[in-house]
Amino acid sequence: MPKLTDETLRRTSALNLLFAASSIGLLVTMAWMVYDDYSRGWKSYQKEFQRLEAEKTHAQIDAAEKALDKETLDSLLKQRSEAVEAATQHAKDLEEAQRKLREIETVAYRDDLGYRTTKSTFDAKKFDYEEAAHRGSSRAQQIKKEMDELQKELEDLRVKGLLHEQEKTDAQAVIAGINGRIAETDKKIADLEAGVDRLKKKLDKVEPSGFMKVAIDILNAPLLDFVAPSLKIQQVVLDRVPLDINFARVPRADRCQTCHLSADRAGFEDAAEPYRTHLKLNFFLGGSSPHPVDRFGCTERDLAAPHAAPKVRALIAFEERRARDLLDAGAPIVAAGTGPSTFCTRCTSPIRKSRRRPGRRPTAGSMITTGSSRCWRCGAPRPPA
Numbered sequence: 001m002p003k004l005t006d007e008t009l010r011r012t013s014a015l016n017l018l019f020a021a022s023s024i025g026l027l028v029t030m031a032w033m034v035y036d037d038y039s040r041g042w043k044s045y046q047k048e049f050q051r052l053e054a055e056k057t058h059a060q061i062d063a064a065e066k067a068l069d070k071e072t073l074d075s076l077l078k079q080r081s082e083a084v085e086a087a088t089q090h091a092k093d094l095e096e097a098q099r100k101l102r103e104i105e106t107v108a109y110r111d112d113l114g115y116r117t118t119k120s121t122f123d124a125k126k127f128d129y130e131e132a133a134h135r136g137s138s139r140a141q142q143i144k145k146e147m148d149e150l151q152k153e154l155e156d157l158r159v160k161g162l163l164h165e166q167e168k169t170d171a172q173a174v175i176a177g178i179n180g181r182i183a184e185t186d187k188k189i190a191d192l193e194a195g196v197d198r199l200k201k202k203l204d205k206v207e208p209s210g211f212m213k214v215a216i217d218i219l220n221a222p223l224l225d226f227v228a229p230s231l232k233i234q235q236v237v238l239d240r241v242p243l244d245i246n247f248a249r250v251p252r253a254d255r256c257q258t259c260h261l262s263a264d265r266a267g268f269e270d271a272a273e274p275y276r277t278h279l280k281l282n283f284f285l286g287g288s289s290p291h292p293v294d295r296f297g298c299t300e301r302d303l304a305a306p307h308a309a310p311k312v313r314a315l316i317a318f319e320e321r322r323a324r325d326l327l328d329a330g331a332p333i334v335a336a337g338t339g340p341s342t343f344c345t346r347c348t349s350p351i352r353k354s355r356r357r358p359g360r361r362p363t364a365g366s367m368i369t370t371g372s373s374r375c376w377r378c379g380a381p382r383p384p385a
Helices: 013-040 041-067 070-089 091-135 141-190 194-206 213-221 300-304 312-336
Strands: 237-246 248-254
Touching: 013 213, 013 248, 091 141, 141 194
Parallel strands: none
Antiparallel strands: 237 248
16 A cells, blocks of 8 residues: 655745735735825824914913903902802701792692693583583583583682792792802803803814813724814815816815815914915905805915916906906996997997998997998897987
8 A cells, every 4th residue: 555645736834934924015015005095294284283273272261361350250259159158058048948949849830730631621611511502402501510610620720820930939039049149150250251261162172182082083093084083185166166077067176275274264374384374364265255265265375376276267267257247237337328329239249330341341349330230249230320
């Protein structure tokens, strides 16, 4: 019997080494692919702008705190501590007033429920009485007596409801008399610190901390930044400036604000590029300007370029169309003021006397006045001289 031996075409150790090297190479390539996809240049601009905005908010908070009237604030804090101390001394009275208010509300709810139930029963009896009276039934008088009893019960419950309301008002007045000073002082302190509180809430969004910071870092992590990242491309779709691709009009997408994050926001006039506010915010980019960023998407770099970018050309074309529309709208008024034979009544083309020789075609911008009765542009009848 022949001896069995394990024979392979290639050495197993060499194959293991080859597979290990290729696996490591594939892992490195995949890691590099993920990093190259995640590491975008515009993300560094957005991180830097977040840091810049946080610093600016900190400075605004410091300035707002310095602008506070310290004497008024200290006086209000002292009044609040005195009010808290006085409320502590009347703690038993406050507890008794609150207990009484809860009892009154419970009884008032029960009586109100009874009133509603009795009212529905009274309405049903009223319908039965009207039906019985209409048919001339002998039960009409019996139903009328039941209605009178329900009417008295409704009146009693209504009076009880009014008494409960008065008792609730008295109990609330007692509680307000004890806690009123605290609430009033808290409101004055809140009004005094309203600006600082608003800036602190803004800082919580600009510079999150604790659990919120961890959650945002996770959402911005590689392979997870497709969910809801804070670092993302800022895009404005410009329907008024489309692209003509293969006979199809495709809306243009402007992404300049991905890096120029504060181009349309006031307060960053002294910041370095690309974080500087536009120099003419009331004319370009601003929400109240004639050319807001959500319609035109132009940035200062485009406006300062030696050669006009497509967006700037589109802006100029828009202004040119608007000026032409205004001129066309005013042409009939000019025609009415200069005489009926100055402009064409349909297309408002100017009418000039033709000095052409017979048989020669008229040139653009003129209208035949001698020997012709129609406009050279639209063919409309020539107005009478």
